[in-house]
Amino acid sequence: MTDNSDNEYKILGEEDINEDKYDRQKRIAGWDQNKISNATVMIIGVGATGNEVAKNLSLSGIGKLIIIDYDIIEKSNLNRCILFNMENKVENKYKVDIIKAACEKLNPEVKILTIKKALNEIDKDLYKQVDVICSCLDNVEARLEANNYAYYYQVPFIDSGIDEFFGSVQAVYSGVTDAACLQCGISGADLDLMWVKFSCTGEEIESSNGATIGKIATIITTTSIIGGIQTQQVIKFLLGIDQFKEQGKWNPHIGEPLIGKQLNYNGLINKFEVIEKLKNPDCWTCSYKDNK
Numbered sequence: 077m078t079d080n081s082d083n084e085y086k087i088l089g090e091e092d093i094n095e096d097k098y099d100r101q102k103r104i105a106g107w108d109q110n111k112i113s114n115a116t117v118m119i120i121g122v123g124a125t126g127n128e129v130a131k132n133l134s135l136s137g138i139g140k141l142i143i144i145d146y147d148i149i150e151k152s153n154l155n156r157c158i159l160f161n162m163e164n165k166v167e168n169k170y171k172v173d174i175i176k177a178a179c180e181k182l183n184p185e186v187k188i189l190t191i192k193k194a195l196n197e198i199d200k201d202l203y204k205q206v207d208v209i210c211s212c213l214d215n216v217e218a219r220l221e222a223n224n225y226a227y228y229y230q231v232p233f234i235d236s237g238i239d240e241f242f243g244s245v246q247a248v249y250s251g252v253t254d255a256a257c258l259q260c261g262i263s264g265a266d267l268d269l270m271w272v273k274f275s276c277t278g279e280e281i282e283s284s285n286g287a288t289i290g291k292i293a294t295i296i297t298t299t300s301i302i303g304g305i306q307t308q309q310v311i312k313f314l315l316g317i318d319q320f321k322e323q324g325k326w327n328p329h330i331g332e333p334l335i336g337k338q339l340n341y342n343g344l345i346n347k348f349e350v351i352e353k354l355k356n357p358d359c360w361t362c363s364y365k366d367n368k
């Protein structure tokens with residue numbers, strides 16, 4: 077123990093430690109609030125998980141959110157979307173408009189740009205203007221499109237998926253060339269199946285064997301767990317990527333993101349596991365020779 081008897085201590089009053097709204101997170105070793113406050117994050121899809129991520133990033137003091145979604149709010153969204161509620165008569169309004177208003181209320185310092193377009197219609201230059209991209213989507217085509225552009229522009233990309241009591245989060249970053257991307261793990265057959273399962277047409281879909289496949293079953297508990305983990309990945313990238321680029325290692329106080337790995341949550345047996353995703357040497361996104 078060091079003898080501090082000669083040192084002078086200033087006893088802080090409650091006002092001093094409580095007047096900074098980010099005080100408690102700034103107490104985390106390795107935290108740099110400026111990196112969070114100067115960052116721009118793209119959130120693609122603001123359904124249930126997108127609500128959580130937008131809320132978490134706003135409260136954390138993110139600088140700017142670019143949110144992309146062309147859906148309107150339906151009553152069936154309201155059991156698991158923290159920022160939508162019937163008091164505000166949100167039905168039949170665009171999700172992005174309600175998210176923007178709600179996040180600005182949570183934290184007026186956050187700038188929010190809304191885009192009511194399908195992902196394949198956005199200006200591709202947007203990918204270059206963001207520090208991290210989050211996909212909170214329920215269709216595989218758009219996820220893979222985001223994966224491809226993020227990989228190409230070397231922007232960290234975090235994907236999530238939920239289904240009943242199960243959820244997963246995976247990060248992709250082309251700065252780590254031997255790590256798998258989202259496209260690596262997807263075969264043609266998977267693509268067909270996932271398209272059917274995750275299609276967001278809003279209709280019941282008839283499969284080839286005559287069974288109908290509808291919307292994914294979800295509850296707020298799975299959504300908030302996965303949305304929390306996905307946001308945590310954003311924060312790891314924002315706080316750690318400069319050091320990683322300079323020194324090749326992640327800040328130990330903040331931890332390493334799930335690059336090339338997938339975190340799976342199984343709520344039935346109360347278990348998390350992290351699996352390594354295999355890089356596909358024939359993947360046209362991350363193994364294409366121009367990307368090496």
Ligand SMILES: [Zn+2]
Binds near residue numbers: 256258260360362363
């Ligand atoms: Zn790949």
